[in-house]
């Protein structure tokens with residue numbers, strides 16, 4: 211703990227210090243990835259608290275994920291400023307709602323729906339709309355979007371058309387489904403995630419007494435990742451503020467990756483317009499990543515278009531040089547996964563902690579292949595989403611078992627002979643089917659095992675920190691952590707979607723599936739959607755502190771037709787990929803590696819080997835290009851241009 215308020219400012223650069231000492235809002239920090247935005251606001255709160263200017267309980271810091279909130283609370287504690295509320299919009303709203311519901315509405319708050327997709331399915335059945343699984347998910351996304359943009363069913367069709375949304379069905383049907391879904395929810399007296407915000411907004415709007423009380427409680431507001439605030443969250447923030455403006459927001463328009471759910475960077479970019487007296491600070495020094503990673507990130511942004519891109523800031527790395535990013539091409543997806551797993555195995559064997567490695571992908575459906583490959587390579591891993599850790603059924607069940615064991619204490623024959631706390635926990639959990647060694651295979655079974663292993667790890671840390679701690683003490687600790695959603699870190703490689711990785715960082719990042727059709731994803735069609743995909747890649751790249759490994763596969767499955775190409779976003783940036791938009795090809799000494807599946811039993815890991823530059827090929831007919839003009843076009847002069855992916859495919863087939 212720093213010994214004074216001023217000491218909290220140590221380790222901040224002059225601009226970060228400016229943020230930390232601007233203790234009265236409005237303050238707006240616009241800065242790129244890894245420039246210390248989150249650090250600056252955390253130190254700002256700590257400085258204010260330590261200097262006696264901010265009352266800890268009057269500060270509400272809003273972050274994007276429960277994990278980020280937990281990390282911020284941990285940092286604040288280390289800086290000697292415990293007691294500040296650091297939460298997500300949802301958890302802050304839920305807490306307020308639970309508190310005010312009995313008084314404002316009467317009774318207790320309806321419970322949160324467990325399986326929302328089932329509810330959507332039931333609603334679809336009720337209005338006789340047949341949807342397959344994919345359509346159900348898309349319909350659920352449409353309902354969610356409607357709610358965060360405060361669109362009622364009657365207005366859905368018009369609003370969706372205006373926003374350029376592609377509904378899985380006739381918009382009138384989606385509107386009907388949305389209405390049925392709301393009715394069903396009411397009938398079953400459950401609420402969904404969006405209702406938490408909607409209801410809080412409604413209560414604060416309608417009940418002056420409640421609004422007064424909340425405003426008396428919270429006087430200083432800080433919002434991280436403000437570029438992804440939804441209209442509904444913005445409304446809530448305004449209601450919390452009332453006519454005050456003690457608000458500090460930080461964000462990076464180039465990291466806007468939730469527009470598809472209705473989020474918009476406009477609030478960030480227009481902050482000064484809405485708050486004319488605001489202190490605006492820009493940060494450009496990147497403390498997270500090596501110059502090599504930063505170079506690629508800047509290159510990606512250099513090709514970006516649109517409003518967010520107009521506000522981009524070139525990052526300047528503050529770190530020593532590191533390895534060049536590795537680009538690896540594989541024949542198919544399993545080979546790509548094996549290649550990544552094998553490299554991860556090597557890194558771990560050479561001493562890199564597994565927790566410092568992440569595999570990031572575009573869609574959650576990709577995770578299965580990687581789980582399998584990591585499990586085969588004997589690499590421990592965890593799936594992101596750890597913020598809901600205490601809600602996982604196996605964790606709840608383990609919690610009750612531990613509680614029961616603690617209650618019986620020494621009567622319990624099972625625990626009588628077990629002397630230390632971690633062993634007691636292991637003994638109780640083995641009663642729940644837990645084994646000390648991980649089960650073979652991957653998927654849900656392995657995930658359950660990892661959750662329980664994390665609980666054992668938590669017990670070990672707890673026992674190490676508190677001599678003589680008992681099982682009852684541990685149970686209390688677990689309850690506290692569950693209340694705060696303060697999940698233990700699972701010691702393993704992180705598997706996460708790009709969306710859930712924002713704000714986080716790892717020494718080593720594997721960005722997988724960097725291919726056309728994945729990044730950008732096939733359903734990204736409009737320019738805006740494509741730009742959002744590019745930003746997503748930017749978010750992924752900037753998660754890496756030192757090593758970055760980008761890979762793609764030419765075919766989906768072994769023996770499949772090689773129909774994929776590396777992502778267009780890498781054009782001009784990866785070695786041998788020609789130039790993009792007239793920009794010179796980025797430097798870099800590495801070539802693109804090719805991974806090949808091993809022969810024999812098929813279990814052998816892929817062996818990537820260095821190759822010379824990949825020849826430029828026509829994207830239509832596949833002919834090797836030598837003419838500079840054609841290389842720039844990425845197609846033969848004679849081949850037709852603007853065609854969509856499907857047409858290229860058919861054309862290639864036809865020519866073959």
Ligand code: ATP
Nearest residue numbers: 221222223242243244245246247248249497498713
């Ligand atoms: P993102 O946009 O990804 O959320 P960010 O701008 O919030 O990034 P932080 O996560 O706050 O950046 O900081 C990135 C990394 O740089 C962290 O490891 C942080 O501790 C470190 N860092 C930030 N500022 C400094 C500094 N002045 N000196 C040393 N390290 C710093």
Ligand code: MG
Nearest residue numbers: 247248434713
């Ligand atoms: Mg951050």
